[in-house]
Amino acid sequence: MAKTIVQKIWDQHVVSQDEGAPAILAIDLHLIHEVTSPQAFTGLRARGLKVRRPDKTVATADHSIPTTPRNLPIADEAAATQVKQLETNCNEFGIPLHGWESPNQGIVHVIGPELGLTQPGATIVCGDSHTATHGAFGALAFGIGTSEVEMVLATQCLLQRTPKTYLVRVDGRLQSGVSAKDIILALIARIGVGGGTGHVFEYAGEAIRALSMEERMTICNMSIEGGARAGLVAPDETTFAYLKGRPHAPQGAAWDEAVARWRQLPSDPGATYDKEIVIDANALEPMVTYGTNPGMGLPISGSVPDPATERDPASARALARALEYMDLTAGQRILDQPVNTVFIGSCTNGRISDLRIAANVFKGKRVASGVRVMVVPGSADVKRQAEREGLDAIFRDAGADWREAGCSMCIAMNGDQLAPGEYAISTSNRNFEGRQGKGGRTFLASPLTAAATALRGRITDPRTLA
Amino acid sequence: MGAPKVEGFSSALIPLPAENVDTDQIVPARYLKVVVKSGLADALFHDWRFDEDGTKKTPPFVLDDPRYAGRSILVAGDNFGTGSSREHAPWALDAFGIKAIVSTSFADIFKNNALKNGILPIVVDATLHAQLMDVARSGDASQASVDLASATLTTPSGAAVKFAIDPFAQKMLLAGLDELEFVRSKEADIAAHERAHPSTIDTKAHRAIQ
Ligand code: SF4
Numbered sequence: 001m002a003k004t005i006v007q008k009i010w011d012q013h014v015v016s017q018d019e020g021a022p023a024i025l026a027i028d029l030h031l032i033h034e035v036t037s038p039q040a041f042t043g044l045r046a047r048g049l050k051v052r053r054p055d056k057t058v059a060t061a062d063h064s065i066p067t068t069p070r071n072l073p074i075a076d077e078a079a080a081t082q083v084k085q086l087e088t089n090c091n092e093f094g095i096p097l098h099g100w101e102s103p104n105q106g107i108v109h110v111i112g113p114e115l116g117l118t119q120p121g122a123t124i125v126c127g128d129s130h131t132a133t134h135g136a137f138g139a140l141a142f143g144i145g146t147s148e149v150e151m152v153l154a155t156q157c158l159l160q161r162t163p164k165t166y167l168v169r170v171d172g173r174l175q176s177g178v179s180a181k182d183i184i185l186a187l188i189a190r191i192g193v194g195g196g197t198g199h200v201f202e203y204a205g206e207a208i209r210a211l212s213m214e215e216r217m218t219i220c221n222m223s224i225e226g227g228a229r230a231g232l233v234a235p236d237e238t239t240f241a242y243l244k245g246r247p248h249a250p251q252g253a254a255w256d257e258a259v260a261r262w263r264q265l266p267s268d269p270g271a272t273y274d275k276e277i278v279i280d281a282n283a284l285e286p287m288v289t290y291g292t293n294p295g296m297g298l299p300i301s302g303s304v305p306d307p308a309t310e311r312d313p314a315s316a317r318a319l320a321r322a323l324e325y326m327d328l329t330a331g332q333r334i335l336d337q338p339v340n341t342v343f344i345g346s347c348t349n350g351r352i353s354d355l356r357i358a359a360n361v362f363k364g365k366r367v368a369s370g371v372r373v374m375v376v377p378g379s380a381d382v383k384r385q386a387e388r389e390g391l392d393a394i395f396r397d398a399g400a401d402w403r404e405a406g407c408s409m410c411i412a413m414n415g416d417q418l419a420p421g422e423y424a425i426s427t428s429n430r431n432f433e434g435r436q437g438k439g440g441r442t443f444l445a446s447p448l449t450a451a452a453t454a455l456r457g458r459i460t461d462p463r464t465l466a
Numbered sequence: 467m468g469a470p471k472v473e474g475f476s477s478a479l480i481p482l483p484a485e486n487v488d489t490d491q492i493v494p495a496r497y498l499k500v501v502v503k504s505g506l507a508d509a510l511f512h513d514w515r516f517d518e519d520g521t522k523k524t525p526p527f528v529l530d531d532p533r534y535a536g537r538s539i540l541v542a543g544d545n546f547g548t549g550s551s552r553e554h555a556p557w558a559l560d561a562f563g564i565k566a567i568v569s570t571s572f573a574d575i576f577k578n579n580a581l582k583n584g585i586l587p588i589v590v591d592a593t594l595h596a597q598l599m600d601v602a603r604s605g606d607a608s609q610a611s612v613d614l615a616s617a618t619l620t621t622p623s624g625a626a627v628k629f630a631i632d633p634f635a636q637k638m639l640l641a642g643l644d645e646l647e648f649v650r651s652k653e654a655d656i657a658a659h660e661r662a663h664p665s666t667i668d669t670k671a672h673r674a675i676q
Contacts, residue, residue: 012663016655021634024652028665036552038501047646058669064499078499085501096669119667129551129575143551145579147645155649157656161632193486194545197574227548229574250666258666293486293548314543318485411495420518432490432549434513 036127106379116246350378368457470584471642547576
């Protein structure tokens with residue numbers, strides 16, 4: 001029978017399944033960070049258990065750490081305790097840690113791929129909903145809760161019900177100025193934040209094939225914003241070229257064997273999906289969100305929708321509340337809306353190609369006066385690479401702030417945050433109320449749109465840049 | 467360890483008529499810097515409940531409204547729990563005393579996390595949901611009740627409605643059994659699978675980035 005890539009990976013990982021029970025699924029890679037793991041280790045200790053496969057487990061500190069220079073101590077006591085606890089836990093249980101001072105520290109979803117740990121056909125989990133990022137390599141990767149982190153630490157397995165599959169076919173080619181981020185924002189605007197619930201997205205089609213690995217990661221990253229726990233792209237030559245020679249990628253004969261196996265992963269012709277959608281890449285514009293969930297997005301030339309024209313009363317209420325929070329008026333154009341802050345970073349758009357795009361916009365220019373522009377590399381390695389290319393100098397000369405690696409203002413746990421009422425344009429993935437600081441207001445967009453906006457201090461269509 | 471056990475309970479309803487309630491609202495990120503599960507009752511919906519200076523809003527948010535004090539069944543809008551995987555969300559709901567949430571749908575990870583903490587995500591159809599939301603908003607103190615063994619929600623008006631629940635989760639919760647111990651009991655299968663499916667991923671075999 002013709003199988004999808006999801007069914008193939010699933011079948012290879014089912015350990016056993018009792019009548020009426022979920023499958024016991026074997027996990028190939030377990031990523032850990034400081035925020036969602038401490039209580040899981042406490043549970044292990046209480047049970048007197050060890051970590052079953054420390055060689056399939058890796059940790060980093062990313063969420064609560066400051067992005068100020070690493071030679072300063074962590075000022076926030078709670079964050080310092082959490083980072084210390086991660087070190088203690090990793091030492092005690094023998095887990096490799098790319099911690100606070102490691103040359104490989106970074107956002108967990110940035111370092112997995114760059115270290116070559118993220119591999120096609122693998123099952124990958126992390127106590128973090130953006131684990132779907134790793135699906136860009138043709139892995140089945142999804143976020144789990146802390147109880148499940150404890151289970152995976154103890155057993156290297158997870159209890160899972162078979163997911164449904166959802167084909168997202170993106171035909172055609174992106175126009176200049178339109179990017180991977182705009183594809184995923186457009187998808188979520190169409191299907192809504194619950195549209196993919198219970199499903200795994202498989203992104204396919206000409207436009208997806210044409211994307212680089214980093215662009216595919218941007219798309220898979222936001223699968224959860226469309227309600228899907230996982231999203232993936234079948235591996236191809238682009239995938240293999242990215243992985244080859246990375247620190248944890250197989251080498252020599254093992255590499256050739258692995259690639260031969262990986263070539264079997266793409267969905268068979270005639271495989272069927274529970275749901276399908278087709279998006280025309282040619283017709284996409286740069287996207288911006290105007291509301292308080294990632295589904296509230298519109299093409300940059302568009303206008304803020306009017307609750308009065310919503311048919312469903314609950315949606316009308318939600319929209320009215322979002323506009324009140326954002327202090328936007330129904331019918332107003334989103335272009336030229338002023339912003340106070342520009343955030344370029346996160347596991348969605350904090351990789352080297354994202355920083356190159358922003359630097360290219362900033363080169364020889366200054367950001368608008370009074371606008372705070374923060375550029376936060378996704379990992380220490382991204383930071384070094386950017387500095388080798390001189391991007392840090394471009395950012396500084398343009399008046400932007402160049403920081404250390406971490407989640408930073410994506411989640412605002414570490415002191416990098418908006419003041420109440422401030423507007424930000426952000427390359428991250430969530431515009432929930434208060435996500436970037438209590439009372440802060442977020443417009444999500446691509447790095448290109450965010451950088452263009454930084455130059456004028458107002459939401460700017462990057463296609464109009466001189 | 468301390469697996470939750472659930473049989474049934476009764477309570478009047480609390481209304482939360484918002485759709486797509488995200489986990490950043492349920493527990494704002496700045497409360498995630500904890501290394502224990504307890505003590506999150508005040509973090510629950512913090513920014514909807516408290517003013518800048520930490521005092522409760524006037525009029526109070528529904529959870530602090532004396533009319534709804536002590537109730538344990540929340541009626542919330544569609545797609546409750548969207549967003550992050552933080553289990554702090556059900557920990558905080560549990561700490562506050564919430565035992566069930568009634569909605570038309572739930573986000574996947576939240577639903578899993580809730581069940582693992584003995585909080586029941588109960589999906590009802592849109593018509594019944596609208597009725598229950600009306601009852602809840604009116605402040606009516608009539609009780610609804612939940613019986614897990616029969617997976618039945620009895621509404622304040624006395625109608626008995628079946629709800630869907632994963633049969634495995636239902637069995638574990640009724641018996642107070644631990645899922646981790648269940649998986650550990652399959653050790654022989656796990657070891658056999660590991661031998662048959664060696665993976666090329668090894669986090670300990672680290673070479674420097676060239
Ligand atoms: S960058 Fe943002 S979304 Fe990504 S892992 Fe960090 S907090 Fe989560």
